[in-house]
Amino acid sequence: MNLAYLVPLFPLLGFLINGIFRKQLSKQAVSIIGCGALLFSFIVSITLFFDVKTGGAATIKYFDFINISSFNIPFAFQIDQLTSIFLLIITGIGFLIHIYSTSYMHDEEPHHFARYFAYLNLFVFSMLLLVMGANFLIMFIGWEGVGLCSYLLIGYWFKNNNFNYAARKAFVMNRIGDLGFIIALFWLLAKLGTLSYHEIFTSAALAKLSSQDIIGITLLLFVGATGKSAQIPLYTWLPDAMAGPTPVSALIHAATMVTAGVYMIARSNLLFAMAPFTNQIIAIIGVATAVFAATIACKQNDIKKVLAYSTVSQLGYMFLGLGVGAYGGAVFHVMTHAFFKALLFLGAGSVIHAMGGEQDGRRMGGLKKFMPITHITFLLACLAIAGVPPFSGFFSKDEILSAAYASNPILYYFGVFGALLTAFYMFRIYAMTFLGKFRGTEEQKHHLHESPKAMTIPLSILAILAVIGGFIGIPEVFAPNAHLLENYLQPIFAASAPLKHVNEVAHSTELLLMAVSTILIILSIIWAWTKFSKYEDDGKPTTGFAKVLENKWYVDEIYDTVIANPLIKFSAFLKNIVEKSGIDGIVNGIGKFIQYSSRQIRLVQSGQVGGYILMMVLSLVILFLVFWNQAYISHFISVIFK
Amino acid sequence: MPIQYYIALAVTLFSIGVVGVLIRRNAIIVFMCIELMLNAANLLLVAFSKTHTAVAGNPLAGIDGQIFVFFIMVVAAAEVSVGLAIIVMMYRNTHSTDINFLNRLKN
Numbered sequence: 001m002n003l004a005y006l007v008p009l010f011p012l013l014g015f016l017i018n019g020i021f022r023k024q025l026s027k028q029a030v031s032i033i034g035c036g037a038l039l040f041s042f043i044v045s046i047t048l049f050f051d052v053k054t055g056g057a058a059t060i061k062y063f064d065f066i067n068i069s070s071f072n073i074p075f076a077f078q079i080d081q082l083t084s085i086f087l088l089i090i091t092g093i094g095f096l097i098h099i100y101s102t103s104y105m106h107d108e109e110p111h112h113f114a115r116y117f118a119y120l121n122l123f124v125f126s127m128l129l130l131v132m133g134a135n136f137l138i139m140f141i142g143w144e145g146v147g148l149c150s151y152l153l154i155g156y157w158f159k160n161n162n163f164n165y166a167a168r169k170a171f172v173m174n175r176i177g178d179l180g181f182i183i184a185l186f187w188l189l190a191k192l193g194t195l196s197y198h199e200i201f202t203s204a205a206l207a208k209l210s211s212q213d214i215i216g217i218t219l220l221l222f223v224g225a226t227g228k229s230a231q232i233p234l235y236t237w238l239p240d241a242m243a244g245p246t247p248v249s250a251l252i253h254a255a256t257m258v259t260a261g262v263y264m265i266a267r268s269n270l271l272f273a274m275a276p277f278t279n280q281i282i283a284i285i286g287v288a289t290a291v292f293a294a295t296i297a298c299k300q301n302d303i304k305k306v307l308a309y310s311t312v313s314q315l316g317y318m319f320l321g322l323g324v325g326a327y328g329g330a331v332f333h334v335m336t337h338a339f340f341k342a343l344l345f346l347g348a349g350s351v352i353h354a355m356g357g358e359q360d361g362r363r364m365g366g367l368k369k370f371m372p373i374t375h376i377t378f379l380l381a382c383l384a385i386a387g388v389p390p391f392s393g394f395f396s397k398d399e400i401l402s403a404a405y406a407s408n409p410i411l412y413y414f415g416v417f418g419a420l421l422t423a424f425y426m427f428r429i430y431a432m433t434f435l436g437k438f439r440g441t442e443e444q445k446h447h448l449h450e451s452p453k454a455m456t457i458p459l460s461i462l463a464i465l466a467v468i469g470g471f472i473g474i475p476e477v478f479a480p481n482a483h484l485l486e487n488y489l490q491p492i493f494a495a496s497a498p499l500k501h502v503n504e505v506a507h508s509t510e511l512l513l514m515a516v517s518t519i520l521i522i523l524s525i526i527w528a529w530t531k532f533s534k535y536e537d538d539g540k541p542t543t544g545f546a547k548v549l550e551n552k553w554y555v556d557e558i559y560d561t562v563i564a565n566p567l568i569k570f571s572a573f574l575k576n577i578v579e580k581s582g583i584d585g586i587v588n589g590i591g592k593f594i595q596y597s598s599r600q601i602r603l604v605q606s607g608q609v610g611g612y613i614l615m616m617v618l619s620l621v622i623l624f625l626v627f628w629n630q631a632y633i634s635h636f637i638s639v640i641f642k
Numbered sequence: 643m644p645i646q647y648y649i650a651l652a653v654t655l656f657s658i659g660v661v662g663v664l665i666r667r668n669a670i671i672v673f674m675c676i677e678l679m680l681n682a683a684n685l686l687l688v689a690f691s692k693t694h695t696a697v698a699g700n701p702l703a704g705i706d707g708q709i710f711v712f713f714i715m716v717v718a719a720a721e722v723s724v725g726l727a728i729i730v731m732m733y734r735n736t737h738s739t740d741i742n743f744l745n746r747l748k749n
Contacts, residue, residue, distance in 0.1 A: 609741050613663050 001051050001058045004077050006044045007087060008128040010037040014121040022114030030110075031102040034117035038098050038124060042091040049084040057081065057491065059134050059198065066137070071193045078134035078197060082492045085331065085485070086131040086263055089338045093255040094124045096458035100346050101247040103454035104353060116156060120251065123149035127256040131263055136185050136195040139264065143181065143228065146257040147174045153252070154244040166243035173237040177227015181264075184220035187213065201270045201495065211275075218271055218278040222285075225261030229315050232289045236556055239308040246349030249304060253311040254342035259334045262318045266492070269327045273496035283323025283407070287414045290316030292553070294421035298428065299542070299549035301361045303348045306429045310385065311341060313418060317400055320415060326403035327493045328486045332473045333396035335485070339469045340384040340393060343462035347378035350451040350459065351433060355444055361432040363444075365535065368434045370448040373456045375434050377463040382430045384466040386423035386521055389514075395470035398514055402475075405513060406505045416517050423524040431532035439536075477507050477514075648689035655682035669729045669739040673722065680718050684711045 014037030018030055025033070051058075057080030065075040098120060105116055126145025133139045148171075155167030189195060191213055192205050199205055209217070225231070230238040238258070242249055252258060265272055265282070272279060290313045297309035314337050321330035352359055354371055368375045384391035387398070397419060405412035438445055450456065474482040481487070505513075542550050551557075604615070626633065655678055662675030687707045694704025733739055 610664055610667075617660055617664065 001048065001055070001060065001079060003044050004048060004058075004060055004079050004132070005062065007041050007048070007091070008125050008132065010040045010044075011121040011125040011128065013037060015118045015125060018114045018121065019118035022111040022118065025110070025114055027102075027106070027110050027113050030114045030117050034121055035095065035098040035102065037121055038091055038095040041124070041128070042088075042095050045084070045087040045091045048079055049088055052079060052081055052084045053488070061134075071189070073135055073137050073195055075138065076134035076196075077132040077138075079132065080492060081489050082263070082266060082331065083131050085335065085489070086259075087128070089259075089335055090124060090127050090131065090255050093338050093342050093462070094120075094251060096461060097247050097251050097255065097342060097346070100250075100349070100455050100458045101245075103452050104247055104349055105245060116153075116245070119149055119152045119156070120248070123153065123251060123256060127260070130260055134196060134198070136188065136197075136200075139267075140182065140185060143224075143260060143264075144178065146228070146260060147171060147178065150174070150241065150252055150257055153248040154241045156244050156248065160243075163243035166237075166240040170237040170241050173234050174227045177224045177234055180220040180222075180227070181224025184217045184224065187217050187220065197267065201268070203495075206270065206274060214271065214275045215277055218268075218275040219281065221264065221268060221271075222278060222282055225265055225319075226285070227261075228264075229258050229261030229319070230289075230312050231261070231285050231315065231319055232292060235289065235293065235312050236552075236559065238312055239305055239552070242302070242304040242308050246304065246345060246352060249308070250342045250345035250349070253308070253345060254338045258311060258315055259318075259338070262315070262322065262330055262334050265319075265322045266327050266331055269493055269496040270499075272322070273325065273499040279323045279325065281323070283320050283404070283411055286316045286319030286321075286323050287404070287411050287418070288316070289313065290320060290418040291414055291421070292316075294418045294425065296549055296552045297425040298421060299546055300425075301432075301550075302359050303351065303361050303364075303429055303433060304345075304359055306361075306425060307341070307344050307348055310344075310422065310426065311337075313422060314341065314385070316418070317397060317415065320404055320411065321400035324400075324403045324407035324411065325496075326400055327496070328483075328489050329396060329399035329403055331489060332485050333400055336384070336392035336396040336466070336469050339462055340381040340391075340466040343377055343381040343459060343466050344385065346455070346459055346462065347374050347381060350374040350455050351378075353451055353455070354448050355440065356447055358440060358444065361429055362535075363440045364433045364438070365436040365440075366434070366438040367448065371450045373450060373459060377459040378430060378434065380463045381466050382426045384469075385426055386525060387419055387517070388423075388521060388525070389518060390470065392466050392468070392470035394518070395473045395475065398517070399473065399475060401517065402505050402510050402513060405509075412513070416520065419517060420520055420524045423521045424528045427525045427528035428532045431529055432535050435529075435533040436535055475510070477510050645689060645693050648685060652682040652686040652689075655679075655685065667740050667742055669732070669741050672741060673725055673729070677718065677722070680714060684714055687711050687714075 014033050017033050018025065022030075057078065059076055059078045061074045061076040063075050064072055066073040098117070101116070101120065105113055108116065123146060126142045126149055128142070129145060130139050130142025133142065151167045151171040154170050155164045157163050185195060188200060191209055192200060194200065194205075206214070227234045238253075241252060244252075272282075293309045293312035293316060297306050297313065300306045300309060314333070318330045318333050318337070321327070321333060350371065351364065351367060351374060354367070354374075355364060358364070380391070384393040387394045389395075401412055401415045401419070404415050438448075472484040473486065474484075476483065541547075548554065604611075659675045659677075659679035659682060662678065663672050666672055666675065687710050691704040691707030691711075694707070695701060698704070729739060736743055
């Protein structure tokens with residue numbers, strides 16, 4: 001436990017060393033520093049996990065961060081069950097992604113390579129702060145840190161302006177969410193005077209909050225979560241975030257940033273359990289996002305875009321779980337999703353690497369025989385994300401869906417529909433990429449190769465995890481008390497458990513639901529497989545509904561016309577009219593007036609002595625007049641300026 | 643003699659002085675006009691001082707007016723000596739006493 005501070009320290013040191021000495025270090029040294037930092041963090045995380053398992057949670061205070069008479073915010077870490085699970089996910093998967101990156105980014109210039117690893121380490125450091133902090137402020141520091149790093153990494157190839165715009169978009173959309181989050185924090189601070197989890201999540205503290213307070217705070221926290229975790233309406237940054245290098249996408253989508261919202265709500269489960277209204281909103285938004293993003297993914301051709309929308313969709317499932325009170329299920333899904341989504345992204349990266357930067361699925365195909373390891377791991381990940389038993393996705397998705405059924409069957413139907421779409425689009429992109437015959441150029445065909453070891457080994461490890469990861473959460477139906485994760489997390493959600501009004505689903509019903517959804521998913525997979533394994537690119541533009549899906553429901557365009565363009569027009573009005581003619585006009589007008597009057601007054605100084613004397617005389621006369629009429633003048637002034 | 647006569651004479655003299663200074667271009671004449679104005683002021687000072695003495699019945703009342711007159715004369719004399727010196731120098735340089743001739747500071 002007393003080693004806890006080492007976990008974020010290693011990535012921070014890695015960031016500093018790689019960042020400061022990026023011009024001096026060789027690529028090899030950078031790789032060793034970058035990956036080593038994560039490896040050490042991972043080892044410490046494992047020890048922390050076992051410490052928590054045997055000794056329970058602990059809070060370690062390091063120093064007073066903010067100390068003002070009325071309230072004090074210590075810089076402290078809280079290592080409990082939830083944190084330790086997240087630590088393992090972040091550092092473990094992060095480490096694999098780092099290893100993979102060493103090979104994937106090999107063609108970069110040395111100092112850019114070092115810059116990349118410095119950002120990656122900083123990213124992990126921020127995420128670690130986010131999950132380790134013992135109060136909301138430390139979480140907020142990490143929260144902002146991952147936002148910054150996502151900006152830096154999405155815009156890593158800063159010479160391409162479109163990538164910079166994507167980075168900016170991610171940053172700005174996240175700021176909108178962060179605003180909600182920070183207002184919620186101020187609200188809590190104003191009402192309770194503290195931000196520590198230990199002090200907030202007690203019945204005594206929560207009794208001080210009125211129901212409006214709780215609904216307001218939870219809704220604002222959820223707004224923060226929608227930004228980070230890419231839910232409707234703030235999800236459009238995430239597909240654009242594909243501008244960054246592929247391992248970054250894996251890191252953002254699997255291990256770190258997007259799970260922050262889920263972590264935050266799971267951490268505040270007691271607060272959320274007291275706000276049924278907010279929970280309904282979360283569940284509805286979650287399931288809407290899940291289905292909506294899945295429909296878009298069905299018509300995307302860019303392999304990374306499909307994966308991006310699938311992330312949005314899977315996050316929707318997590319929020320559905322949070323909304324219906326299956327906090328453990330949501331965390332479980334975060335974990336399994338981290339395994340298979342990291343694997344999918346790294347597999348896609350491996351494909352892109354082999355195709356020489358090509359990302360369009362229409363120009364791939366038949367890669368099965370060129371890249372056996374990538375193909376097998378990708379297939380396993382697709383099966384996992386589709387929710388085919390006994391792969392990991394099946395268990396976590398089923399847990400969420402059965403909880404949704406218990407809460408409201410309509411949510412469940414939508415959820416299953418989303419799952420069918422998921423199976424369909426994953427196998428569509430799988431078939432387009434690996435099956436059939438190669439549709440790219442001859443040159444690309446010549447260049448096709450299996451990726452080097454540094455890329456295939458992480459793929460294999462993640463594939464193993466994606467296959468067996470689900471067995472830590474075997475539902476009650478199959479074996480009593482075998483849900484290891486839920487048992488482990490039980491202390492975290494113990495307080496909110498009595499507040500949930502979840503009517504348990506009967507075991508027979510649950511089995512039936514599982515069977516039905518599994519059969520449907522398998523049918524959906526078979527359909528996609530047969531339909532797209534013989535895919536031929538006819539080059540015809542899509543029409544009708546397919547076109548709407550291909551253009552992502554035109555959400556970006558709607559945002560542009562409804563929000564962005566009016567704002568831009570308004571700012572143009574302010575710039576051209578108000579500032580240029582108004583404020584600048586006044587300032588420059590004063591200057592111009594002074595200049596003009598100086599030009600006029602200059603003429604008085606003609607050098608003609610007579611003129612001077614005339615002026616003198618005239619002023620004397622005026623003075624005489626003034627003094628003679630002094631009484632009248634002073635009376636007049638006193639009347640005016642009473 | 644009522645005091646108004648003195649005032650009228652002084653105003654007339656002063657006005658002549660002012661107008662002279664304003665419209666004449668010969669430096670000597672301008673000087674003379676300045677003297678006229680000074681003397682108009684002197685005339686007023688003496689007139690009021692005498693009136694003061696007569697009204698108060700005290701030989702020392704209003705004496706300061708007369709003292710001022712002497713001061714003004716002394717200062718005027720000094721001023722004239724300086725002014726004339728300048729005019730002489732001016733004349734040596736330009737062979738004229740026209741004040742508008744010197745309206746530029748250069749050359």
